[in-house]
Amino acid sequence: xxxxxxxxxxxxxxxxxxxxxxxxxxxxxxxxxxxxxxxxxxxxxxxxxxxxxxxxxxxxxxxxxxxxxxxxxxxxxxxxxxxxxxxxxxxxxxxxxxxxxxxxxxxxxxxxxxxxxxxxxxxxxxxxxxxxxxxxxxxxxxxxxxxxxxxxxxxxxxxxxxxxxxxxxxxxxxxxxxxxxxxxxxxxxxxxxxxxxxxxxxxxxxxxxxxxxxxxxxxxxxx
Amino acid sequence: xxxxxxxxxxxxxxxxxxxxxxxxxxxxxxxxxxxxxxxxxxxxxxxxxxxxxxxxxxxxxxxxxxxxxxxxxxxxxxxxxxxxxxxxxxxxxxxxxxxxxxxxxxxxxxxxxxxxxxxxxxxxxxxxxxxxxxxxxxxxxxxxxxxxxxxxxxxxxxxxxxxxxxxxxxxxxxxxxxxxxxxxxxxxxxxxxxxxxxxxxxxxxxxxxxxxxxxxxxxxxxxxxxxxxxxxxxxxxxxxxxxxxxxxxxxxxxxxxxxxxxxxxxxxxxxxxxxxxxxxxxxxxxxxxxxxxxxxxxxxxxxxxxxxxxxxxxxxxxxxxxxxxxxxxxxxxxxxxxxxxxxxxxxxxxxxxxxxxxxxxxxxxxxxxxxxxxxxxxxxxxxxxxxxxxxxxxxxxxxxxxxxxxxxxxxxxxxxxxxxxxxxxxxxxxxxxxxxxxxxxxxxxxxxxxxxxxxxxxxxxxxxxxxxxxxxxxxxxxxxxxxxxxxxxxxxxxxxxxxxxxxxxxxxxxxxxxxxxxxxxxxxxxxxxxx
Numbered sequence: 001x002x003x004x005x006x007x008x009x010x011x012x013x014x015x016x017x018x019x020x021x022x023x024x025x026x027x028x029x030x031x032x033x034x035x036x037x038x039x040x041x042x043x044x045x046x047x048x049x050x051x052x053x054x055x056x057x058x059x060x061x062x063x064x065x066x067x068x069x070x071x072x073x074x075x076x077x078x079x080x081x082x083x084x085x086x087x088x089x090x091x092x093x094x095x096x097x098x099x100x101x102x103x104x105x106x107x108x109x110x111x112x113x114x115x116x117x118x119x120x121x122x123x124x125x126x127x128x129x130x131x132x133x134x135x136x137x138x139x140x141x142x143x144x145x146x147x148x149x150x151x152x153x154x155x156x157x158x159x160x161x162x163x164x165x166x167x168x169x170x171x172x173x174x175x176x177x178x179x180x181x182x183x184x185x186x187x188x189x190x191x192x193x194x195x196x197x198x199x200x201x202x203x204x205x206x207x208x209x210x211x212x213x214x215x216x217x218x219x220x221x222x223x
Numbered sequence: 224x225x226x227x228x229x230x231x232x233x234x235x236x237x238x239x240x241x242x243x244x245x246x247x248x249x250x251x252x253x254x255x256x257x258x259x260x261x262x263x264x265x266x267x268x269x270x271x272x273x274x275x276x277x278x279x280x281x282x283x284x285x286x287x288x289x290x291x292x293x294x295x296x297x298x299x300x301x302x303x304x305x306x307x308x309x310x311x312x313x314x315x316x317x318x319x320x321x322x323x324x325x326x327x328x329x330x331x332x333x334x335x336x337x338x339x340x341x342x343x344x345x346x347x348x349x350x351x352x353x354x355x356x357x358x359x360x361x362x363x364x365x366x367x368x369x370x371x372x373x374x375x376x377x378x379x380x381x382x383x384x385x386x387x388x389x390x391x392x393x394x395x396x397x398x399x400x401x402x403x404x405x406x407x408x409x410x411x412x413x414x415x416x417x418x419x420x421x422x423x424x425x426x427x428x429x430x431x432x433x434x435x436x437x438x439x440x441x442x443x444x445x446x447x448x449x450x451x452x453x454x455x456x457x458x459x460x461x462x463x464x465x466x467x468x469x470x471x472x473x474x475x476x477x478x479x480x481x482x483x484x485x486x487x488x489x490x491x492x493x494x495x496x497x498x499x500x501x502x503x504x505x506x507x508x509x510x511x512x513x514x515x516x517x518x519x520x521x522x523x524x525x526x527x528x529x530x531x532x533x534x535x536x537x538x539x540x541x542x543x544x545x546x547x548x549x550x551x552x553x554x555x556x557x558x559x560x561x562x563x564x565x566x567x568x569x570x571x572x573x574x575x576x577x578x579x580x581x582x583x584x585x586x587x588x589x590x591x592x593x594x595x596x597x598x599x600x601x602x603x604x605x606x607x608x609x610x611x612x613x614x615x616x617x618x619x620x621x622x623x624x625x626x627x628x629x630x631x632x633x634x635x636x637x638x639x640x641x642x643x644x645x646x647x648x649x650x651x652x653x654x655x656x657x658x659x660x661x662x663x664x665x666x667x668x669x670x671x672x673x674x675x676x677x678x679x680x681x682x683x684x685x686x687x688x689x690x691x692x693x694x695x696x697x698x699x700x701x702x703x704x705x706x707x708x709x710x711x712x713x714x715x716x717x718x719x720x721x722x723x724x725x726x727x728x729x730x731x732x733x734x735x736x737x738x739x740x741x742x743x744x745x746x747x748x749x750x751x752x753x754x
Contacts, residue, residue, distance in 0.1 A: 008523045015526055049515060075518040076511065079577045096518040097525045097557055169585065186620060190579070215580045215615030 001025050002032040002058065003047040003073065012045070015100040021107070029053025033061055041068065043110050045103075048074040048085055056088040063089030067150035069110035073098075079187065086191035091152040092178060093188075109179030110152075122161040124220045125209050131200055133161055142200055152177065153196045160210060160220040169217040193218055246451075247444045254440035255433060262429035270425055274418040278411070281390060282374065285409050288332070289372070289392045292322045296336060296396045296405055304400045306338050315403075322407075335359070335406040336396075359391060359406060367393040367404050379408065388415050450478045454485055466493045506571035514564050521557065528553050555691075562693040566676070569700040576704050578617045578729040583654060584609045586620060587645055590627040594635065603635045604642040608746045614649045617729040622701040626709065627656065629694035630721045634660040636690070637719065644745050648737045649727065655738040656723045659745045665713025673711050674699045698723075707733050712740045720745075 001016075001023045003009045009025050016023045026035045028051045036044065044062060048055035059070050072085045072093040085093055092106055120135040131147075133140045138154055140147050149157065159176045160168060168176075170186040178188060197204040209221040242248055299318055303311055319334040366373035372394040378386040388411040396403040453470060460468040469489060472482030532550040535543040568574045584607075591605050598605050627645075634643040639662035646657045665673065672678050677692040695709075702709035705725045713719035724736040 005519045005523070008519055008526075011523045011526045015530065018530075075515040079575065097522040100526045100529045171585070171589065186579075187577075215582045215613070 001045045002027075002029070002050065002055070003045070004028060004049075004051055005047075012103075015104070016107075019104050027051075029055070029058045032058050036062055036066075043069045043071065043107055045071050045073060045107070046090070048072055048076065048081070056084060059085070059088040059090050063150070067148075069151065071106055071110060082185070082187055083191055086188065087195070089150075091150065091192075105179070112179065122158065124161045124164050126221075129202065129208060131157070131161070131209060133158060140200075147199055149196070149199060153192065153199065156192055156196055157200075160218065164220040167213045167216050167219045173217065189218075247441060247448050250444040251437050251441045255437045258433045258436040262433055266422075266425035266429050270418065270421050273421045274414070277414045277417050278376075278390075281409065281411070281414055285332070285390055285392055285407065286374070289394055289405070289407050292334065292407065293372075293394050293396050293405055295322065296403060297398055300396070300401070300403065301398050303398070306401065311338075322405075332410070333408040335408070337404050337406075338401065359393070359408075363391055363393045363406075364404075367395055367406075370395050376411070387412060447478070450481060454481060457485065457489075461489055461492070466496060503571055503573065506567070507573050510564060510567045510571060517560060521553075521560070525553055525557070559691045559693075562691045562697060565697050566693055566700070569697070569704075574700070574704055576729070577619045577621070578705075579620065580615055580617050581620045581623075583614045583616055583618075583623070583647055583656070586624060587627060587647060587656065590624055590631060591645065594628065594631050597632065598635050598643075601635050601638065602640045603638045605631065605635065606642055606644050608644060608646040610648060614647060614654055616649075616654045616725060616727045618705060618725055619701075622704065623725070626698040626701050626723055627658075629690075629698045630656075630658040630723070632690060633695065634658050634662075634719070634721070638662040641718070646738065646746060650735070650737040652727055652731060653733050653735065653737055654725050654727055655736045657738045657740075657745075658721045658723075659718065659742065661718035663719075664715045664717050665711065665719050666715055670711045670713065674709070705729075706731065708736075710740055718742065 001009065001012060003012070003025070004027045006027070009027070013023050013025065023045075024035055024039050024041065026032050030053055032044075032046070032050075032053070046055050046058055050058065053061075055072065055074075059072070062068065062070060069092075070090045072090040073096060074081060074085060074093055075096045076082070082093060091110060094103060094106055122133040122135065123130060124133075125131050129143065131140060131142050132144075133154075135158055138151070140149055140154065140157060155177045156173065159173060170189040173189050174180045174186070193210060194204070197207050197210055200209055201207045207221075211219055211221055213219055242252070296318055299314065300311075303314065315336045319336050322334040324331045360375050360377050363373055363375045363377075372392070374390060374392040377389055377391050379389050380386045390409040390411055391406065392409070393404060393406045396405050450470075457468050457470050466489070469486045470482040472479045472486060528546070528549045531538075531546040535546040538546060565574075587607055587609070591607060594605065631643070631645065638660040641661035644657075644659045646659070648655050648657075674695050676696045679692060699709045702723055702725065707723065707725035709721065709723050711719060711721050720740060720742060722736060722738055722740050724733045724738075726733055
């Protein structure tokens with residue numbers, strides 16, 4: 001948990017402990033990386049405005065070495081700030097002021113993975129441009145080459161690949177991948193689809209594997 | 224015919240365009256026309272005066288000469304008593320030659336003398352007398368034979384070298400017994416030469432004068448027009464955003480003053496714009512800072528309040544109730560804060576539209592679903608009416624959701640347990656969403672007031688949703704940001720219609736809305752009547 005406001009940190013600590021988490025607190029960016037290496041947390045809560053190293057840089061640094069879920073806490077709801085945060089590697093964001101239950105729900109959603117481990121192999125794409133997914137092993141390959149995906153990107157890919165050719169609206173994806181019951185912010189979906197495309201598409205400007213259906217949503221490319 | 228017209232048009236059009244667009248061309252043309260007319264009139268007056276003056280002088284001397292000639296002829300022929308006198312012809316010839324004057328003078332007149340009855344005619348000049356006498360104008364001969372002295376200007380070809388101008392003067396001569404006719408033909412070559420000279424000089428001078436005036440007008444206008452064109456170009460560059468663009472203002476004449484004033488204006492504009500930009504930046508910064516500074520402690524308070532609220536059963540009743548109030552009012556406070564921040568974002572002019580192509584019906588459904596709790600509490604049914612085809616528009620979905628949330632909340636709150644209808648319709652360019660209730664309605668004049676900040680139709684009315692009073696203002700700003708419109712119409716007791724119209728393509732404008740702004744837009748009502 002990285003936040004420079006001691007009162008908020010303490011309050012968050014109370015709430016999280018009540019919910020059975022074990023939070024570790026740091027107050028600036030440099031310490032955040034050290035603490036990350038030391039404690040290996042299951043989820044990182046990150047304030048965007050930090051003294052020293054900005055939250056965005058911290059997110060990039062963590063993302064460069066780990067796929068650990070990152071939830072941003074931000075007081076800025078402008079699209080620019082939100083998109084910037086998401087593009088730096090955050091999986092989800094929550095805008096201050098938030099309700100404690102909301103925060104706990106999101107943290108739990110990020111930790112929920114690995115509950116369903118039925119052996120499942122999925123494939124999308126066509127010969128020459130084929131993505132194979134081994135769901136229990138959390139690994140995906142593009143034409144036989146391993147792709148490094150964060151758990152969230154992996155979930156997004158699995159959700160789309162499970163029903164190829166079916167169009168998913170952003171709202172449905174939010175519910176299936178992020179665990180939001182009511183429509184939150186579809187910018188989450190947009191940014192993460194872009195990131196996923198950047199990793200698996202040969203030409204992200206002209207996506208073939210994950211296609212946009214104008215006005216509706218996204219679908220996995222036909223075989 | 225038509226082709227001719229169109230050709231004329233093709234030729235004339237560029238000329239007309241040049242004429243309209245160039246002040247210089249207009250001034251030069253006007254100068255040429257006016258000075259041309261003046262020079263022609265002036266030249267004609269001068270030429271006429273000079274020529275007629277010369278001719279008058281000639282006429283005076285000629286008449287005197289003729290009178291003298293008449294007296295001489297009368298004296299010389301006094302002795303001749305019959306036309307048959309054999310000396311008569313010689314006498315006449317001698318007289319004619321004598322009257323004609325010295326041989327050396329080039330402009331000497333030709334003199335003819337003839338008797339009144341027969342035709343031995345004497346002429347002062349050898350050659351073809353018959354031709355000359357035939358050439359005498361009939362009018363003149365008539366006057367003379369009637370016994371009057373008379374003159375006439377005429378043209379004669381005396382020697383076969385072309386016609387020349389002559390002044391012909393005739394007079395009868397009476398002796399004791401006989402009468403004669405005496406004619407003088409004065410050549411007008413000199414006078415004609417003078418007239419020609421004057422005319423040519425005037426034409427040349429006139430043309431030169433007119434051309435010079437044209438050139439002068441062109442030069443003078445150029446002196447004025449060039450700075451004006453420069454000013455126009457500078458103004459264009461200024462308005463295109465090159466705020467450092469200035470005119471040169473040298474000297475102290477009117478044009479320098481124009482340049483000076485222009486530069487002063489540009490300078491003031493520049494400063495004003497920079498100041499506004501600074502203010503906007505400051506405002507933006509301030510809003511962002513306030514937002515952050517307020518939100519962080521608010522989050523802490525919020526979490527503490529929620530924690531207290533969740534454990535309120537453990538408290539004594541007053542503390543439990545306090546926790547409840549704290550919790551509820553914090554909700555209101557939060558909404559108010561976020562609405563205020565949103566409004567200040569609009570005011571500072573940095574609200575940005577984040578458009579994507581979305582289908583609108585699911586968005587409406589989602590919003591209606593999320594307001595189901597409120598609808599149930601108020602006992603209001605919300606019905607949706609969508610066209611058969613999906614409507615996809617390039618809009619900012621978050622802003623559209625916010626508008627709809629505000630409109631639907633507002634409708635539910637004022638519906639008085641009557642159903643609320645949300646209708647979606649689209650034309651080829653515009654999509655409209657109407658939210659119609661049949662509750663308290665609006666008094667005349669309130670259609671505009673509803674969008675005012677913190678305006679309430681009836682301040683004493685029990686508040687149900689606890690709205691901030693900013694919702695509709697924000698919605699209208701959201702609609703404007705889309706280049707769209709949000710309008711209201713209502714009748715007391717009959718209900719209210721809110722119509723949101725947005726362009727289907729981002730950046731377009733809303734011209735005609737596909738839904739009317741009245742209750743006829745309500746299809747749900749119609750279903751009720753039928754059932």
